[in-house]
Amino acid sequence: MRxxxxxKFVKAAAGAFLLLLASAVPLNAAPPEITKVEPPSWWAGSSxxxxxxxxxxxxxxxxxxxxxxxxxxxxxxxxxERGTYLFVxxxxxxxxxxxxxxxxxxxxxxxxxxxxxxxxxxxxxTHFQGITNDDVIYLIMTDRFANxxxxxxxxxxxxxxxxxxxxxxxxxxxxxxxxxxxLSYLKExxxxxxxxxxxxxxxxxxNNCDKPWCPNTYYHGYHAIDYxxxxxxxxxxxxxxxxxxxxxxxxxxxxxxxVANHVGSQHPWVKEPPLGxxxxxxxxxxxxxxxxxxxxxxxxxxxxxxxxxxxxxxxxDLPDLNQEEPEVARYEIQNALWWVGTTGIDGIRQDTIQYMxxxxxxxxxxxxxxxxPRMWMVGEVFEEDAAQTSFFIGGHTGWDGIDxxxxxxxxxxxxxxxxxxxxxxxxxxxxxxxxxxxxLYPDSARITTLTNNHDKPRFxxxxxxxxxxxxxxxxxxxSTRGIPQLYYGEEIAMEGKEDPDNRRDFPGGFPxxxxxxxxxxxxxxxxxxxxxxxxxxIRLRAEHPAIRRGRLIDLFYDDECYVFARQDKGETLIVxxxxxxxxxxxxxxxxxxxxxxxxxxxxxxxxxxxxxISNGQAVLNIxxxxxxxxxxx
Numbered sequence: 001m002r003x004x005x006x007x008k009f010v011k012a013a014a015g016a017f018l019l020l021l022a023s024a025v026p027l028n029a030a031p032p033e034i035t036k037v038e039p040p041s042w043w044a045g046s047s048x049x050x051x052x053x054x055x056x057x058x059x060x061x062x063x064x065x066x067x068x069x070x071x072x073x074x075x076x077x078x079x080x081e082r083g084t085y086l087f088v089x090x091x092x093x094x095x096x097x098x099x100x101x102x103x104x105x106x107x108x109x110x111x112x113x114x115x116x117x118x119x120x121x122x123x124x125x126t127h128f129q130g131i132t133n134d135d136v137i138y139l140i141m142t143d144r145f146a147n148x149x150x151x152x153x154x155x156x157x158x159x160x161x162x163x164x165x166x167x168x169x170x171x172x173x174x175x176x177x178x179x180x181x182x183l184s185y186l187k188e189x190x191x192x193x194x195x196x197x198x199x200x201x202x203x204x205x206x207n208n209c210d211k212p213w214c215p216n217t218y219y220h221g222y223h224a225i226d227y228x229x230x231x232x233x234x235x236x237x238x239x240x241x242x243x244x245x246x247x248x249x250x251x252x253x254x255x256x257x258x259v260a261n262h263v264g265s266q267h268p269w270v271k272e273p274p275l276g277x278x279x280x281x282x283x284x285x286x287x288x289x290x291x292x293x294x295x296x297x298x299x300x301x302x303x304x305x306x307x308x309x310x311x312x313x314x315x316x317d318l319p320d321l322n323q324e325e326p327e328v329a330r331y332e333i334q335n336a337l338w339w340v341g342t343t344g345i346d347g348i349r350q351d352t353i354q355y356m357x358x359x360x361x362x363x364x365x366x367x368x369x370x371x372x373p374r375m376w377m378v379g380e381v382f383e384e385d386a387a388q389t390s391f392f393i394g395g396h397t398g399w400d401g402i403d404x405x406x407x408x409x410x411x412x413x414x415x416x417x418x419x420x421x422x423x424x425x426x427x428x429x430x431x432x433x434x435x436x437x438x439x440l441y442p443d444s445a446r447i448t449t450l451t452n453n454h455d456k457p458r459f460x461x462x463x464x465x466x467x468x469x470x471x472x473x474x475x476x477x478x479s480t481r482g483i484p485q486l487y488y489g490e491e492i493a494m495e496g497k498e499d500p501d502n503r504r505d506f507p508g509g510f511p512x513x514x515x516x517x518x519x520x521x522x523x524x525x526x527x528x529x530x531x532x533x534x535x536x537x538i539r540l541r542a543e544h545p546a547i548r549r550g551r552l553i554d555l556f557y558d559d560e561c562y563v564f565a566r567q568d569k570g571e572t573l574i575v576x577x578x579x580x581x582x583x584x585x586x587x588x589x590x591x592x593x594x595x596x597x598x599x600x601x602x603x604x605x606x607x608x609x610x611x612x613i614s615n616g617q618a619v620l621n622i623x624x625x626x627x628x629x630x631x632x633x
Contacts, residue, residue: 031110033058036268038228038331039338041117044096047371048337050075050089052330054274055105055114060086063107065114071096072116074103078327085274087327092118119342127244127344129253130374131193131408133445133548136478136538137255137485138191141454142199142234143171143219145488146178146509146518155232158204162217163233165510168500169216170206176235178509180243185518187250189491189531190538194247195255195349197454199240200224201231203266207317220454220503221257222351223264223318227335237342244344253346256339260332260364261352262318270319278328280311280320287312289355294383296354297391299399314352323360332360333367340372353379354392358402365394365405378408378448382455384416386437395442411447411482413437421579422473423464427559428579431476435552438481445549449482451490454503458489458496467493467526468625471533472577475605475627478537479566479575481552491534492517492527536605540629546571555588561622565593572632574601576608578622591616601630 036056050073061083065074071093078087086105096118103114122128131137147153153163153173164170179196186194198221206215221231230237244254263269265283273279280286289312295301296309313320323329336348348368353361361379368375381389389412391398394405417434420426438444451474452458459470470493478484489496489506496502508516516522523531541547550568557563560580566573572593578584590599590613601611601618606628611618622628 029109030059032060032063032105032107032112034105034112034114037114037116039334040115040228041119041342042090042092042338043119043121043341044092044098045094045121046092046337046341048334048367050091051334052076052327053086053088053090053114053116054327054331055086055088056268056274057084057086057105057112059083059107059109060105061107063105066104066106068102068104069096072101072103072118080274081276082272084272087274090116122341122344124372126248127346128340128372128375129346130372131253131255131347131376131378131483133483134542135192135253135483136190136541137193137195137448137483138186138189139195139197139453139485139487140179141174141197141220141488141503142176142179143174143197143221144503144505144509145174146182146506147173147175147511148177148179148181149175149235150511152233152235155204158233159206161215162204162206165505167215168503169214169219171217171219171233172505173233173510174505175233176230176239176243180239180246182509182518183247183250183252186252188535190535190542191486192251193253193255193347195347195485196257197221198224198257198259198351199230199234200259201226201229203264204232205266218264222259223266224259225264225267227263228338241343248344254343255347255349256343256345257349257351258336258339259351260321260323260336261355262314262320265317265319267319275325275327277322277325280322281313283319286316286320288316289314294385294388296358297388309355310357312355314355320355323356329360329363333364336364337367337371340368340375347375348377350377350379352382353406354381354383354388358392358398358400358404361392361404361406362394362402365407369405376407378410379404379406381409382412384413386411386413386434386440389413389447390437390440393441393446395446408446408448408483410453410485411449414480415450415452415477418473418476419459419462422459422469422476423462424469424579425464428562428577429557429559431562432554432557432564435480435554444481447482448485449477449480450485450487451477452487453485454487455499456502457498458487458494458502460493460495461497461502466625467530469579471530472579472625472627474530474534475537475575475629476577478534478541479547479627479629480564484541486534491531492523493530537629540605544571544573544631546573553593555593556586560584561586563588563620563622567593573604574618574620574630574632576606576620576622576628576630578624578626578628580624582624584620584622584624586620586622588618588620589616590618595632600633602633604629604631 076089202218550566563576
């Protein structure tokens with residue numbers, strides 16, 4: 001049947017009327033709902049004011065935000081296209097009293113309430129202490145250290161196989177209470193700062209992949225689903241605050257492992273990002289990091305390589321955040337400050353920092369130092385090339401005109417060299433050769449010198465490893481320049497091959513363990529030997545400022561030995577390493593470092609004979625397979 005022109009006109013008019021009617025219907029079909037507010041609290045007198053809230057919910061289109069008190073003022077509202085996220089600035093009066101305040105979100109369909117808390121500030125004299133060369137850091141993988149509260153082994157909504165000590169990829173039950181229960185052990189060892197792997201809330205589910213080690217959980221903490229919550233397998237915010245306070249009472253500092261580069265694949269943002277450019281790509285369409293961070297180091301790198309380094313995902317299940325979007329950068333900077341302010345921690349370890357824009361690293365560092373002048377952050381630049389790690393540390397300007405202001409980086413280059421030297425893979429002189437690259441750093445004393453971490457095999461499981469070699473490696477890292485960092489269990493010579501074997505449970509930290517290595521009676525002879533050795537070198541650092549802050553001066557090096565001095569205005573210590581199977585006789589140019597004839601070298605650790613300086617020389621007889629520390633008197 002033919003359609004007349006009149007019929008077509010009626011149909012078109014009806015369509016126009018329906019379109020007009022639809023346009024008159026409010027965007028929101030229901031009243032607004034609020035499901036998440038980030039950050040949930042802030043402080044009066046903060047260096048960041050206003051604080052910008054990210055509010056998650058539904059039906060937020062066209063919303064206005066108001067405050068019921070003049071002590072909090074709202075402004076700069078921004079809402080995403082789907083009406084599921086709202087940004088709003090909240091200016092906090094310097095005179096506002098701590099307490100819970102209500103903000104109102106109002107649309108044409110109704111209103112909802114945003115609860116917002118103003119917290120009292122913690123005492124800056126006893127919190128936010130920072131990390132210095134006086135410290136020795138001890139890395140704890142929380143899930144594998146000690147189970148202090150079995151009631152959180154299977155939190156609500158966790159599948160029954162999420163905690164399974166027989167599976168090296170599952171939760172094993174370690175928690176914050178377990179760390180609290182063993183603070184006295186850590187104090188006895190002599191370490192002064194505890195770095196805990198991330199305590200963000202991670203997905204409670206199990207990844208049933210097709211690998212032999214599946215099912216897999218995110219016990220390690222690097223797949224955050226909530227930047228403002230504590231992992232429920234580990235405890236809660238109150239327990240975390242208790243840990244910080246009890247650690248501080250014993251003179252122990254706390255370092256948080258933060259992860260600004262990426263979130264876990266189960267984070268709510270992945271399905272519903274706050275903004276279209278919140279991530280680099282999406283789960284279904286993204287690139288992986290193909291290039292080393294030498295791309296950012298080089299002024300000659302092409303644009304595609306640079307963008308891949310910054311935009312590529314670390315792995316397929318770690319969505320990469322876009323810090324070049326101002327809202328993302330502001331969110332992450334506020335999040336870092338919130339954890340410091342709400343818990344009183346003393347330092348931050350920033351994961352995979354080389355994959356974030358250097359300008360963002362600078363912004364984050366400046367914000368931390370502005371609010372907490374003593375605050376310290378070390379960045380993970382996992383490269384065995386000093387040119388690359390030195391490029392990211394603060395205190396100097398790169399070719400791009402940026403000083404990251406980053407306090408420290410890990411010295412992976414020296415770590416790797418030490419592993420090779422003390423497993424007899426390279427000559428000892430290479431230690432000295434590696435240290436010459438300290439010239440690339442504005443201040444090599446600020447470098448963090450790790451003995452190992454949770455991503456690499458433990459020393460005792462390396463090819464060629466011996467207990468004597470492990471002792472030499474520990475002694476070297478505790479006596480060279482920088483801020484030393486140990487990995488839990490190294491003090492008892494724990495073994496462990498590639499991940500996850502390198503993350504074994506600390507013996508005695510879990511119900512049912514056959515022995516307790518936290519106590520002398522539960523240690524095997526070699527474990528006790530290693531414990532006493534490690535504690536002795538930590539004590540040496542504590543008792544002698546020259547080891548912590550003095551200049552490092554090369555005195556002797558060959559295939560089997562390396563000898564250096566640590567010297568400041570008040571004292572000189574000489575540290576000698578001999579990995580050979582027999583005693584080594586070494587003549588040192590004592591006069592070259594200002595030591596006078598008649599002075600004595602008194603053995604502090606290592607069992608060598610005492611030495612008297614004569615004719616400007618000190619002749620050492622260094623025992624086999626040992627490190628010796630001498631004090632000059």
